[in-house]
Amino acid sequence: MSSTEELLRLAQPGGKNAAVAIRRLLGLGATVLDKVVTAFAVDPYNSPGLAEVIRRNRSPEAVSVHLGNLESDSLPLARYSMEAVGASGNQAAIQHLVEILTDEDRFETRRALAASALGAHADSDVLAALRETVDRQAARVAEEEEPQSLLIKAVVALAKHGDHSRAPLLLEIASNPDSEAQEEAVQALEVAVTDGMIETLATVSRDPSPIFAVLAAKPLFLLGDLKSYETLQAMAQSDEHDVSQTAMSYLWRLLGTEPRDVDQLNVARREWAPVASAMSRGICYRAGRPVDITQLVETLRHSDDTWLIGQLTDELQNRTGIDVQGAILWEQQQELAHLVNERRFALGALYRWGHLQEIPCG
Known part of the structure; x- marks a missing residue:
């Protein structure tokens, strides 16, 4: 395995079998980054291995290449280039992401990509820019029904830095069946934490569309407390197979019990009962014990x-x-x-x- 072209071919699909090629390409650094980008651009939505090479190339030389792709017409290329810059620690380069984030003349899709990338780096300028963006977007959404993805991405980025102060905004969107960003807001609660979120997720789990209940199960599992368990148990009794199966899957992992099919729910509930009886509120559980x-x-x-x-x-x-x-x-x-x-x-x-x-x- 020597030629760059062969490495690109082997790395493209990603996964365990592509790991050696991905490592080799990363070892070659910025010298092959242009070729990686060119190959990625041919089929950006089906090249996860090449995306991995792009986002993990963070040397000063590579950052110079990435800066030229932040404004690419290819949003996948812009996304992974921004991720590389955000994780590079290069202050001057990261400032370019801040400029994109705060430029209200840009499309919100690209600003949202910048917000996500800034979840990898925290300094006072980044945090201030994220907070200001959330507050401005919240005001615009309230007044003009603006798109909400930028707000959500910025709230999640702040949460990754330990600031969950804007997370209540997610509950408003997650509870709004008329919002096009409802699914995204529910998923954001996997990272952002705020009082009232379990009740919101419980309400979402009863939505007529099963997709929302399926999405709500994961943040409940990650919270792993007694009230989350109770909500997941209620979801396991859903008539929707996907909802009940997803809830049971997370319950097995949370409680440490053996998997059972949905048609064995009564048996599963008897097995869950002694584990749940030992759980206390205010503690995050995993595999039947405090995580x-x-x-x-x-x-x-x-x-x-x-x-x-x-x-x-x-x-x-x-x-x-x-x-x-x-x-x-x-x-x-x-x-x-x-x-x-x-x-x-x-x-x-x-x-x-x-x-x-x-x-x-x-």
Whole structure:
């Protein structure tokens, strides 16, 4: 495996089998970045491996290339270029993202991409720009029914930096059946935490459209408290198969019980009961015990189940803010375990992107 063209072909689909090629391309750095971008542009929506190479190329030389693509007509290319810049730590380059975010003459789609990318870097200018953007957008939405994706992306970016003060705005959108951004707002509650969100998710879970209940199940699982369990249990009794199956899937993981089919719900409920009876309010649970992030890492390290690895990667990223996907790509699971141990995450505590949060009320 030597030629760049062969590496590009092997890396394109992403996944476990493409990891070696992705690492080789990343090792070549900015010298092949233009070729990666060109190959990605041919089929940007079906090239996750090449997207990974773009977003992880963060050297000063690579950042110079990315800056030329922030305004690309290809939104996928602009997105991954912005992600690379946002995670680069290059202050001057990150300022370009701030300028895009705060320029109200630009399309909101591109400003939303910049907001997401700024979730990877926190300084006073970035945080101030995100807060101002949310507040301006909230006023515009209230007055003019403006698109809400930019507001949501900026709220999530702030939450990744530990600022959940604007998260209540998500509840208004998630509760509004007339909002085109309702699904996005529900998903944003996987990261942003605020009082009242469990009640909102419970209401959403009863929507006639099952897609909203399916989306509501994940943030409830990630909260992992007793009230979330009660809401998921109610969802497991839904007549909609997708809703009940999704809720049960998350309940198994939350409670640490064996999977059962929906038609065995009564049996499952009997198995859940003794686990739930030992749960206390205000504690985040996982596998039937107060969540232990170090144990989740150990499960990830020793699992050969591709589905489970993907689920744990996403969950650990959400809880710790650590680049778990990168650790897997570079085969650094042992280093990941050391890093998590050093952080000393408290048992049973709710974390979002590495920041300790209170379990929300209602």
